[in-house]
Amino acid sequence: MSPLKIEQGTSRHSAYDLRASFAEIQESHTLAVIVDNEPGVLARVIGLFSGRGYNIESLTVAETDHAGHRSRITIVTTGTPQVIEQIKAQLGRMVPVHEVHDLTVEGPAVQRELALFKVVGRGEARIEALRLAEIFRANVVDSTLQSFVFEITGNSEKIDAFAELIRPLGLKEMARTGAAALARGG
């Protein structure tokens, strides 16, 4: 048995080191949470994240099973593996939560987001914006002589890329839904 160090007085370690020395890699995970569609359930989930200091990159929610009163919340979150596990455990023990799926680890999943972009401009910039929209398979859902509203769906990286390219061409406003995701296969 190794002798125990029993000393009194000051320590050379920092007291700030409260967290365990788990792996500190930040990971992004997409969670699908099936909940009872009851008043306050979204506030409960959001309150859990804000109260415990977890990140929300995006969050979408809608009723997906009308007869069963179930909603599906899709949350993209980042954290260390330990924090991700903690988020899933905290979600899982909430009374109105039926299932928690980590789509990032449960196998391949498709993830889509819808975004609307308003681009204002004339001349060459306007034509360039249309050309880009075609490349990204964005639809024109509103048009005036000075502006377009494009609708685009895709994963979040694709929408980020489109936003980056369209910005100098007169991007005025943008609205994004946040990610919805489903596991691939049966």
Place this chain on the structure above:
Amino acid sequence: MREMTGAKMVVQALRDQGVEVVFGYPGGAVLPIYDELFLQNDIRHILVRHEQGAVHAAEGYARSTGRPGVVLVTSGPGATNAVTGIVDALMDSIPIVVLTGQVPTFMVGTDAFQEADTVGITRPCTKHNWLVRDTDRLAETIHQAFHVAVSGRPGPVLVDIPKDVQFATGTYLPPARARTDHYRPRTEGDPAQILRLVEAIEEAERPVFYTGGGVINAGPEASRLLRALVDATGFPVTSTLMGLGAYPASGRHWLGMLGMHGLYEANLAMHGADLMINVGARFDDRITGRIKDFSPGSRKAHIDIDPSSINKVIRTDIPILGDAGRVLAEVLRIWSERGARTRREAVAAWWDEIGRWRRVDCLAYRASATTIKPQFALQRLEAATRGMDRYLTTDVGQHQMWAAQFLGLEAPNRWMTSGGLGTMGYGLPASIGVQVAHPEALVINVSGDASWLMNVQEMGTAAQFRLPVKQFILNNERLGMVRQWQQLLHGERYSQSWSESLPDFVRLAESFGARGIRCDNPAELDGAIAAMLAHPGPVVFDCVVEKHENCFPMIPSGKPHNEMLLGEARTEGAIGAAGAVLV
């Protein structure tokens, strides 16, 4: 199918849930329910003096019986006053059901008189809460609330009932027909993990059981199984503040409480262990000290019913999700079937090591013939009440830690204290709830002058209901624990930590119709305690103690278990600047 008003439904649902007593305070938005309470005799109502007191009383009732405590308060301030107690119950996993009145549904959202967003305010303070908008759903919701409060890891729930829902008529649904199926926390441990724990028990050389409030919450059978497993293996056992009594203090393998003010031998056993078996505890920061140096050489098994407790702060090697009692039964059964093997020689050497730590006598203090030392007061209280079927409550601070160190708990459900939230003012109303549940038992609240004054109004409740609770106040005219931290951490600048203008506790007691006793002489203490115990009604015992006594041992914030301060140790500069930011 029975048609009745919502108010009648509330009373019927409580009756069907086996509720015998409700702690509460009436007001405009719950008058229909109070009317129904008036018209029946099955359910007793204890009128408190403040809604916080109602919740703490319900907690005391729940902790001492294992059954959920029930609270009934009005909307707005009634609900907000209850919030502290609700969070207290959440932190300590105490099953309580809080029923709040609400303004009528057609006035919700209009800033009506005594309106507050009760479900919004208490959403993060409860296991779950409900706003009932339809009388037909009321009975089922109350039954679900009871189910959630006691299932899995227990906790507080709240049902908010608008006044028009109380007046309207609906169909009563009995408990058996209420839907409770989707909330069914897992209680059986994974057999593969249980087997790994059994193998670890067979191989361990320096094992320690680290038990918590989960053993108490799992019921008396879990405590019995813990005792059986500890005594059969011969392993040492320590416990958190919340778990005291699950293993008896007089038991052969008892090390005493662990943690910030835990015993030297308990903390060093945790630090030096090669196998830690956590049963129903949650690696709280009062227990672990600095995470990085927490029990560095041990494999850690963790039995817990709450999946979010496992791997939250300490990485677990053997996680077992399940009810403490059921898992302990399986561990004991499988370990016995495999021959009940342990490394007896190694464990005996481990006990020798523990024996050397014990001889440090970490609870030693400098005795005095002229002033009552708080430790001495508790030793005399212990001597006078040992062997009695006594129930102890405490407030929060130095007296709480001394009570945990010096009063031996022999059975579960006998120790009611605010652990997680650390709520000053918990003790008096909690003692009232315990006494309501156990009218014939001896109920003592060990308190401090500052804590006790935080809910002093509840002496009126004790007097009205003839509850003979004994309030044993260690009066140092200080906020003792704050003062201790200021001495150790803040350069002895005692900012706002003394009690000016304290009341005369004896006359205060008498003004409530209770007995007051003061003692400031160590030689007269035994006689005064005997007088307190002999009095058939409530007593306020003003025990005037040494003003500047500090509570030791102490693991300063941010330090590991093996850097403990002992009573006579040099304490100046013991906590670095970095430690001072921690609480």
